[in-house]
Amino acid sequence: MKSTLACALLLVGGLGGCDNNYIAFTLDGGDAGSDAGAHDAGEDAGPVVAPTTVVTQCGDPLVSAITGTTTDIEVETSGAAMDSAALCGEPAGTQHVFMAIDALAGEAWHVHLSALDASGRPRMGLLTEACDPNDCVAEASFCEGGSDEHFSFEAHRDGRYWVTMNDAMTGGGRYRAAVYRLVCGDGVEAHGEACDDGNLLGGDGCDHRCRVELSTLRTHEYEPNDDRVGANVMLLEGGALTITGTIAGLGACAYPDVFRLAHPGGTLAVTVEADGACDSSGGEPMQARVMNGAGALLIAFDLTDCAGGGSISDLSAGEYSIEIAAGERDVALPYRLTAETL
16 A cells, blocks of 8 residues: 655744654555566656654554654654554554654663643553554553653563554544653663662662662652652562652542562562541542562552552562552542561
8 A cells, every 4th residue: 555645844943844753644545565666667666755753554664663762753643544453451443653662672761742732632552563452561541631641661572662652532633752762870860760870789779770769768759650660669678668658639640659679589568558648539449559570460459448458478589569559539649558578
């Protein structure tokens, strides 16, 4: 199928021209995939279609894949076709466009999407190279009020990852995207890094993955800590640690608070309770979830009256995650989280 690219932006500063990151596709029913065109006969084959950062199909071979930090990517979904399948938790019948990231195993990346229209409600997800809609690596749809969305991910293998972008509103919209390759230990705290003290040592407040460490010297959560890449790390000195945090509140998105810890094996006990007055009315119940290093859920419990707990026995040694989630609610919920190895 042949695609005609129409560029709709003027360069900043009054210069005329096209921004290759801002693309609209018009399908005309032709076939651009054949190698038997006029060019092989020495005739004029027409204009060359240059790769672009944003495409309308996952897996499009004409995409210009991102290999390093790239910002100010203009995105529009209004010209995209309706998807017949759900993608990353979003229902079928929405208009998605895609960016490709070529990542190496072990790299950490952060993706940020901002709406350029006041009514925009951006949504994002991350698919592997196979473009399987049932294999979503990450997703971001936490801000019903239309705020920016973002997520971070770690590449578990060399390969291509596809960022899918759409809008919760029918008709699509205009956005600006930014992609950051996070380089921990270079002393520069990039967007998406919680800290970067210029080394890859742990135990000094900023660990080898540039995550803030919580201990008896720092007992309150450090924002942002809303995914496993940027999670706060709990150092269980003496086998236990209690920290305080706050979730939800007026204008806040529904991102969870995420904590990671190294567990030596055996039993892990987790308790959460209100830190002061508790308002458990309205919205989804506050919930705690414990997951293994791969993100598989091990236990979840609702915090009835802002309190609850659970334990998991016979765990192998490794890194585990704890998430505190409260959905979107206007009343902020201060809490105390205790993790203990038994």
